[in-house]
Amino acid sequence: MSDRHPDLLIRGGIVVTGHALERLDVAVTAGRVSALLAPGSAIQADDIVDAEGCYVLPGGIDTHTHVSWPLADGTRTDDGFTGAGRAAALGGTTTLVDFVPPLRPDQRLIDAAEERIAEVESGCAIDVALHPILNRADKSVQQDISKVIGAGLTSFKMYTTYDDRVNDGQIWTLMQEIVAHGGLPGFHAENHDVLTESLHELVEHGRIAVPDFPGSRPALAEATAIKTVSHMARALRSPVYIFHVSGAEAFDAVLESRRAGAVVHAETCTHYLAFDDSVFSRSDGWKFIITPPIRGRHDNERLWEAIADRTMTSVGSDHCAYSLASKSAHPDDHRLTPPGAAGIQARTPVLWDQCVNRRGLTPSDFVAISAESAAKALGLYPAKGTIAIGSDADLVVLDPARQWSGKDLPAASSNTFDLYTDYIGRGMVEHVFVRGIAVVRDANYDSSSTNAGSLLRRSTR
Numbered sequence: 001m002s003d004r005h006p007d008l009l010i011r012g013g014i015v016v017t018g019h020a021l022e023r024l025d026v027a028v029t030a031g032r033v034s035a036l037l038a039p040g041s042a043i044q045a046d047d048i049v050d051a052e053g054c055y056v057l058p059g060g061i062d063t064h065t066h067v068s069w070p071l072a073d074g075t076r077t078d079d080g081f082t083g084a085g086r087a088a089a090l091g092g093t094t095t096l097v098d099f100v101p102p103l104r105p106d107q108r109l110i111d112a113a114e115e116r117i118a119e120v121e122s123g124c125a126i127d128v129a130l131h132p133i134l135n136r137a138d139k140s141v142q143q144d145i146s147k148v149i150g151a152g153l154t155s156f157k158m159y160t161t162y163d164d165r166v167n168d169g170q171i172w173t174l175m176q177e178i179v180a181h182g183g184l185p186g187f188h189a190e191n192h193d194v195l196t197e198s199l200h201e202l203v204e205h206g207r208i209a210v211p212d213f214p215g216s217r218p219a220l221a222e223a224t225a226i227k228t229v230s231h232m233a234r235a236l237r238s239p240v241y242i243f244h245v246s247g248a249e250a251f252d253a254v255l256e257s258r259r260a261g262a263v264v265h266a267e268t269c270t271h272y273l274a275f276d277d278s279v280f281s282r283s284d285g286w287k288f289i290i291t292p293p294i295r296g297r298h299d300n301e302r303l304w305e306a307i308a309d310r311t312m313t314s315v316g317s318d319h320c321a322y323s324l325a326s327k328s329a330h331p332d333d334h335r336l337t338p339p340g341a342a343g344i345q346a347r348t349p350v351l352w353d354q355c356v357n358r359r360g361l362t363p364s365d366f367v368a369i370s371a372e373s374a375a376k377a378l379g380l381y382p383a384k385g386t387i388a389i390g391s392d393a394d395l396v397v398l399d400p401a402r403q404w405s406g407k408d409l410p411a412a413s414s415n416t417f418d419l420y421t422d423y424i425g426r427g428m429v430e431h432v433f434v435r436g437i438a439v440v441r442d443a444n445y446d447s448s449s450t451n452a453g454s455l456l457r458r459s460t461r
C-alpha cells in the first residue's frame, strides 16, 4: 500500500468491463488504475469525481481514422490531431488508431513514419497508435518494415484497390516480411478488378447518380478480397485485420475464412451500423458516399448479430474530415464525390445508444465492441480496453439518462460535416480521463489538455 493517496477517485459509478458490471470506486495513481474499492470507501484523493447514476467505462478505441489526410492535389482534409483529439475525447474516445500515409512516392517508409509521429506529437488530447500503409513492395519497404515495427508501429494496412493498391504478389511478399517480424497485416479488402468492371458497366448505362453508387462497389468484391488475404495469412499462421467490413456477404467471408483456420479480426464502422442504403435516396445522399458502401437493411442486421455474439472485433469511425465544399462539389456524380466523412466524435455515443437503448445489448457488450476486443487485436491490451488494476486510467463517465442530439456533438474542424446531425440519442459522455488526466469535465473539453495524449509504441506478440 502506497503512503500517498490517489490522484483521482471516481466514486459511486458502475464499473463496466467486457465481462462484468460492478458498483466500485476507481482510484487512480500516476496515470494508472491503482485500486478498485467497495463503494463508499473513506479514502481521500486529490480529485474526487461523483459518478452516482453513471457508468464508468474503459475509454473508447477508434481503430480507423484519417486525421489531416493527404489528398491527391497536395492539400489535406480539414482537421489536425488537436481538433480531432478534442472531438474524439468529447465523444468518449481515448485512443485513436490512425495511419502513416504515403506522402511522397520516393519517401522511405521509416521517414514517412517519423513525419507522421511528429504530427501526432504536435498536440493531441488522446493517445494515438499508427498503422503504416504499404503501397509498394520494393527492397527499401521490405527493409523498413522491421524498423517501423521496432518503433512500435506494429499493425499495417494495404489496399487491394485505389492508386495505392498492391497486387497479390506484392501482398504475399509484404505479408511474409510483416509476419517474420511479429507485425499484424491489415487490409482495405475490395477486389479492384471487380470494382473496375462494375463501375464501367454502370457508366455505360449513364448510372452515375448517388443512388447508383452502391452498384459500383458490390459486396462480392469485398468477399473475394477478404478470402484471398485471409488464405495468405493462414498460410503464414498469422492473424489478419480486415478494415471496414460493410455487410453480410463480407462478414460471411470472414466467418468462412475463420472456419478454414484463419485468425481474422473484423472491423466494421459506425455508419454501417447506424444507416442503411436508403440514405442514398436522400437529397443529401452524397454525404454518405464512403467506401465500401453502406449496404441494405439485412446487412445492417447481420452486423448487429455479429456484435451481439461477439464475432465482430471492432468498430472504427473511418473518420475523414473532407470540407463540406469539397464533398458537395459534384452532388449528382458519385464518381467525383470524394469517399469518406467525419465521424470521430459520434462513434461512441451512437454505439452506446444503438447497443444499449435500441438493440437490447448490455453495457458489457458495448465495452467489448467499443474498446476491449480492439485492444486485444491491436496489441493494446490490457493497458487499454479494460478497467483493471495497473491498466491505463483511460476512463469515461457516461450518464445513461441524458439525451443528446447530433447537432451538439463537436466537429473535428469548423469546415467539415458529419452524418449524425439528425441523430437523437441517450447516454451522454460527462467526464473523460486519459491516463488519469481530465480532458473532459461536465461535458466540456479542458483546452489545457491538448498535450495529454502520447504516441503509443506497441510491442509485438
Ligand SMILES: [Zn+2]
Binding pocket: 064, 066, 318
Ligand atoms: Zn479508411
